[in-house]
Amino acid sequence: MNETIMNAIQDDYPEEFAWCYGCGRLNKEGHHFRTKWNGEETVTLYKPDPAHKAIPGFVYGGLIASLIDCHGTGSASLALHRKNGFEPGSGEEPPRFVTASLHVDFVKPTPEGIVLKAVGHVEEIHPKKFKVKVEVFADDSICATGEVTAVVMPQSFGK
Amino acid sequence: MNETIMNAIQDDYPEEFAWCYGCGRLNKEGHHFRTKWNGEETVTLYKPDPAHKAIPGFVYGGLIASLIDCHGTGSASLALHRKNGFEPGSGEEPPRFVTASLHVDFVKPTPEGIVLKAVGHVEEIHPKKFKVKVEVFADDSICATGEVTAVVMPQSFGK
Numbered sequence: 001m002n003e004t005i006m007n008a009i010q011d012d013y014p015e016e017f018a019w020c021y022g023c024g025r026l027n028k029e030g031h032h033f034r035t036k037w038n039g040e041e042t043v044t045l046y047k048p049d050p051a052h053k054a055i056p057g058f059v060y061g062g063l064i065a066s067l068i069d070c071h072g073t074g075s076a077s078l079a080l081h082r083k084n085g086f087e088p089g090s091g092e093e094p095p096r097f098v099t100a101s102l103h104v105d106f107v108k109p110t111p112e113g114i115v116l117k118a119v120g121h122v123e124e125i126h127p128k129k130f131k132v133k134v135e136v137f138a139d140d141s142i143c144a145t146g147e148v149t150a151v152v153m154p155q156s157f158g159k
Numbered sequence: 160m161n162e163t164i165m166n167a168i169q170d171d172y173p174e175e176f177a178w179c180y181g182c183g184r185l186n187k188e189g190h191h192f193r194t195k196w197n198g199e200e201t202v203t204l205y206k207p208d209p210a211h212k213a214i215p216g217f218v219y220g221g222l223i224a225s226l227i228d229c230h231g232t233g234s235a236s237l238a239l240h241r242k243n244g245f246e247p248g249s250g251e252e253p254p255r256f257v258t259a260s261l262h263v264d265f266v267k268p269t270p271e272g273i274v275l276k277a278v279g280h281v282e283e284i285h286p287k288k289f290k291v292k293v294e295v296f297a298d299d300s301i302c303a304t305g306e307v308t309a310v311v312m313p314q315s316f317g318k
Contacts (some may be wrong), residue, residue: 021211021219029210051188054178054257058317060180061258062225069221098213099220102263109317157214157268 001057003117004152005045006115007088008034009078017096019154022070030150033067035074035120036088041147042075042120042132048112059110064144067118068134072148073097075120080152096159110136110143128152163277164204166247167193168237169229176255176312179232180226181229192226194233194279197248201234201279207271218269223303225261225291226277231254231307234279235258239311242283256289256309269295269302289312 010023011034018026022101023033035044044067052063073096080095081087086093110116117137125131136144169182170193177185182192194203203226211222232255240246240253245255267276276296284290293305 018214020213022221026212027212029208049188051186054179055176055188055317056178060225061261062181062221062228065224065228065263066219066221069224099263099265099267102220102223102224102261104258104261105163106260111317117191155315156216 003042003043003045005034005036009074009081009088009094010034011097012088012092012094014093017066019071022066023074031066031070033070033074035071035078036079042071042078042122044071044074044118045115046118047115050112053112054109057112059112059116061104061106062108064110064136064156065102065104067136068144068146069102069118069119069148071101071118071134072102072132072146074134075122075151076150079122079124079130084095098148098153100129101152102146102148104144104146106144107142110138114138162202162204164195164202166191167195168233168240168247168253169193171247171251171253172255173252179229181225182233183247190225192229192233194230194237196237201230201237201281203230203233203277204213204274205277206274209271212271213268216271218271218275219264220263223265223275223295224261226275226295227303227305228258228261228307230277230279230293231261231291231305232258234281234291234310235309238281238283238289255312257312259288259308259310261305261307263303263305265303266301269297273297
């Protein structure tokens with residue numbers, strides 16, 4: 001897979017929201033998931049670290065859940081940003097979403113050593129609430145499917 | 160919270176299944192989640208690393224999903240092991256489960272710097288398939304709820 005991620009939404013998150021262990025560009029120890037548009041779909045690519053195993057040869061489910069989680073919030077952010085008239089790289093700060101719920105179905109064991117590709121389809125279910133359906137591929141094989149309900153981070157978040 | 164985990168089920172997993180990034184005792188870089196009985200409930204305690212943040216002050220959802228995931232498979236293993244007449248520490252190898260599906264509802268932001276407590280209730284829905292309902296507490300406050308459907312690892316897993 002030679003695909004690359006240019007103009008990821010996470011590159012444009014405001015600094016105070018760029019510390020997420022999954023997708024924050026400022027979290028030195030994190031995964032640095034990066035999510036972009038590919039037409040009407042959203043895409044995140046990630047090669048798990050050898051430590052991220054379930055049993056030798058296969059990727060840890062919690063890592064796949066993490067990928068789906070951040071792919072979901074990133075996809076929702078891409079969608080609302082586009083609805084507002086912006087694309088990543090435009091210089092505008094995108095809206096930051098948090099996960100209300102996460103569901104993952106593990107379809108089959110995910111082989112190690114391969115770049116995983118999460119593909120998302122976003123649906124607005126409320127002006128501040130988006131549903132993202134996600135498929136995770138290893139090469140051309142679906143290993144997991146998921147659904148994220150993401151909501152715009154309330155100003156009161158954590159206060 | 161002064162509670163500790165003695166006789167965790169993961170301490171008894173066969174070596175070849177003890178590499179999980181979430182709960183494998185042999186994975187040096189992993190979380191080392193450890194799950195025990197507390198009466199009819201199951202318990203996992205875990206203090207997230209400072210890097211495991213969503214935004215400063217609050218724990219990353221993917222880490223909570225990982226905790227629920229391994230707590231679910233560990234709880235299912237405890238339950239089937241007990242059904243088979245064994246407790247952790249008995250010297251018998253417990254059955255190893257894999258996750259079929261994982262659901263997490265994030266109830267409220269999970270504060271950093273606190274030992275999280277996952278509490279599980281296990282229900283057998285088939286001799287090889289168990290459902291585990293999970294609540295995650297920070298101090299006495301529920302931050303997330305979840306449900307894991309765990310199945311006995313098929314002998315063909317990954318083959």
